[in-house]
Amino acid sequence: MVLVVGEEYNSTKAELYTFEDGAKVFEPIIVNVGKSGFGFGLGEVELFQKNGEPTKYEGDQKAPIGIFKLDAIFGYKKGMKFKMPYIHAKKGVICVDDSDSEFYNKIIKEPKIKPKSFEEMRRDDGQYELGIVVGHNKEQIKKRGSCIFMHVQKAQNAPTAGCTSMTLEEIKKIASWLDESKNPILIQVTRAQLEEVLKLYGSLKF
Template identity: 65%
Template sequence: MADDFNSQRATLSCFEENKPVFDSFKVNIGKGGLGHGLGEVEFAHSPLEPLKQEGDNKAPIGVFTLDAVFGYEEDIKIKMPYLYATKDLICVDDSESSFYNQILKTPKVMPKSFEEMRRDDAQYELGIVVGHNKEQIRKAGSCIFLHVESSEDAPTAGCTSMKLEDIQKIVSWLDKSKNPILIQITKSQKDEVLKLYPMLKLEE
């Protein structure tokens, strides 16, 4: 949960059956703050509140599935689908491409714009795919992940980043059979979340 739409930092809390699993910790979010995204739940919003768009450096607000884990290790023992981040694995952020917002091996016809999932730094050493904009709505935002931070207090291009040891804890805990989700909000959506999940103990 972040303070407001302009926040570049947020607090991440992990729950299972409405009980905290780990101590909460700070994470980095978008350079542009947050905007309403496309997930499993659409929160009420005024026309003055920003919507997530491609290239706006905003992290998406909403309730999103957590679909898979990716990383630089060839194989890890976890309870989630795993994508080995080889040099030919990309995520497409070209909204004109039919592969928009998909992670795939490099196709024969390359999109104009894409992210390499095997980077020269450690940011994608371990990460989690966030189910934002699954319908591939053009220009609505793509390639949203939880991943390793580049440095402490360094905002992202729209993802959520954290220390390696924190994401390792989350990856070890997640279980696809339990349908894990990410609830990413500002404090202004807190009441709506508590209507959906009344037993959650959200921190101020």
């Protein structure tokens, strides 16, 4: 389990914790999250959302609040070995953020008829050199957000478009530890949801 906790809905920084069998694995780290803070996303378990609390939408630059499966690892190098499915982020591989596309929120090989909007997984910078696919909005609900990853930070204090970023060394450590057979998840919340999460996962030594 990866647990990311931001102080408030407008926080652009958060603390990341790692757990296995209820015990902490690595030392906590500070990560960057969305430029517009947090909004409730679409994950495996619906957390309680009060009236007036923000919701995650496409392009709003909010990091999603929720409990999400960690589905795969991606990177620039071919044939990297992990205990998770691996996607080679080579030229021509894209993630679709066009809500009207049948491939919305999917990582695919670029089709002949291109979606109206997508992002290249092989970027000109190192932000996708190594990353983890977060299973947000897997039902492809229109305009509720797409292409959510954990990836390499642009700079130490650079917020994201809705992803969670950290140093390359930190992402390598987490990616190497994740194991598909243990059903890894990301729980991403603000302090307001932390009590609810600790009730759901009573074994956490937080």
